[in-house]
Amino acid sequence: MSELTVESRDVGGVVLLYPKGFINAHTVRLFEGALQKAISLKQFKIVVNCSGLSYIASAGLGAMMGAIEEIRSNGGDLRLASLNETVQNIFDILGFNHLYRTYASEAEAIASFGPAQGAGA
Amino acid sequence: MALRGRSKPALVLSLPSETRYLGLVREVTKKLAEVAGFTEPVAERLSLAVDEAATNVLEHAYKGATDREVELRFEDRGPDFRVELVDTGQMVDPRAVPQVDLDKFVTERRTGGLGMHLMEKIMDSVTFRRSARRNVCALVKHKDKADEESPGR
Numbered sequence: 207m208s209e210l211t212v213e214s215r216d217v218g219g220v221v222l223l224y225p226k227g228f229i230n231a232h233t234v235r236l237f238e239g240a241l242q243k244a245i246s247l248k249q250f251k252i253v254v255n256c257s258g259l260s261y262i263a264s265a266g267l268g269a270m271m272g273a274i275e276e277i278r279s280n281g282g283d284l285r286l287a288s289l290n291e292t293v294q295n296i297f298d299i300l301g302f303n304h305l306y307r308t309y310a311s312e313a314e315a316i317a318s319f320g321p322a323q324g325a326g327a
Numbered sequence: 328m329a330l331r332g333r334s335k336p337a338l339v340l341s342l343p344s345e346t347r348y349l350g351l352v353r354e355v356t357k358k359l360a361e362v363a364g365f366t367e368p369v370a371e372r373l374s375l376a377v378d379e380a381a382t383n384v385l386e387h388a389y390k391g392a393t394d395r396e397v398e399l400r401f402e403d404r405g406p407d408f409r410v411e412l413v414d415t416g417q418m419v420d421p422r423a424v425p426q427v428d429l430d431k432f433v434t435e436r437r438t439g440g441l442g443m444h445l446m447e448k449i450m451d452s453v454t455f456r457r458s459a460r461r462n463v464c465a466l467v468k469h470k471d472k473a474d475e476e477s478p479g480r
Contacts, residue, residue, distance in 0.1 A: 209350060230353070231382040232346035261353070261371075263378050264441035271441075292371050299372070299448050300441065 209233050212240040220316050221249040226258035229266030238269040241284075245273060250282020253315040257288035262296055270306070283307070287315035337402045344385050344395040344414075352399065353378045356410065360468075363403040369473045373408070373466075376449040379442035380412050380464050388416030388462055406471060412464045418457050 210233035213224045221244045229237050244252055254270075270284060277284050286308045289297065297303050309315040340355060342348045356377040360370035381397060389395045398413040446453050452467040 228350065230346070230349050230378060231385065232349050261375075263349075263375060263382065264445055265382065267441055291368070295368065295372065296375065296445075299445060 210236050212236055214240060214244070216249070217316055219249075220251045220253055220319050222312065222316070223252065223254045224258060225254065225256065228261040228263075229259065229269075230261070230263040231265040234265040234269055237266055238272070241269060241273045245276055248280070250277050250280040251319045252277065252282065252284045253312065254284065254286050255288055255312045255315075256286055256290065256293055257312075259293055260290065262293055267296075267300065267302065274305075283319070285309065285315045285318060287312045335403050337400045340399045340401070342381075342397050342399070343393065344389045344397055344416075345393045346382070346385060349378055349381055349385075352381045355399075356401070359401045359403075360408060363408045364470055365408065365468075365473055369468075372449045373410075373468055376446045376453075376466055377410050377412070379446050380410075380453075380466060383419070383442055384412055384414045384416065384462070384464070387419040388414045390417065392416075406469060408468045408470065410466045412466075414462050415460060416462065418462060420455070 208227060210225060210227035210229060213226070215222050215224075223237075223240050223244070225237055225240075227233065241252070244250075274284055284306065286306055288311060289308055294308075297306075297308070307315075307318065309318065338359065340352075342352065353374040357367075357370045357374035360373045361367060365373065377399070381399070384397050385391065389397075395414070395416060398411075400409075400411040400413070402409040402411075443453075446466065449468075450466045451469045451472075452465070454465045456463050456465075
């Protein structure tokens with residue numbers, strides 16, 4: 207069984223990332239790669255659906271911090287949806303909820319970016 | 328037979344200095360914290376702190392070298408749960424890491440120091456010492472207050 211997989215899909219111009227497993231210093235490159243791929247494709251509206259994420263260490267939070275300025279300076283944002291209690295607690299400990307918008311569901315996170323642009327809405 | 332009425336014997340785990348074992352470190356820590364009497368949410372947080380401490384050893388003391396060893400000593404000391412991480416790598420002073428300022432993380436693209444910040448938020452005590460060419464990081468959590476805490480302490 208893989209420790210982490212990260213699938214992605216595009217919904218109306220919003221990139222959805224689905225990390226499944228845990229993110230620590232061992233698995234973070236995969237997560238970082240998924241973020242960087244979205245940025246390189248100039249897809250700056252990103253939702254990380256955390257429903258399959260069991261745990262995140264500072265390495266994963268660092269990956270988000272390392273990407274957020276470029277994302278926001280290009281008019282986008284990185285938002286999170288469906289955090290489990292463990293991951294929510296880690297966010298609370300760090301005060302990350304002041305830095306990132308979190309939503310109870312993926313649909314709410316997608317809708318927060320406003321009306322979809324282009325086809326596929 | 329001189330047990331001196333103190334804590335139970337320590338459980339000691341030696342691991343190669345590879346990040347692939349960090350998941351095991353987390354699982355072992357969580358299990359032992361639960362055995363020591365912590366609730367699952369608190370045990371989860373303790374396992375995060377130990378994961379971060381072990382990650383610091385691999386990244387900073389051993390600088391990514393994978394042929395070294397990290398020793399973890401878990402002790403249930405009655406009122407306290409104590410975890411020591413011992414390495415023979417380069418001496419590192421984590422206190423030299425600037426205090427975490429989340430705004431600066433965004434504007435200056437800084438990503439270091441979060442692990443140390445998490446460790447200090449989660450544990451009651453985080454100390455470092457150098458002894459006989461070994462680095463020892465000691466993490467202590469008091470049991471009595473653990474369940475009264477909010478997630479952020």
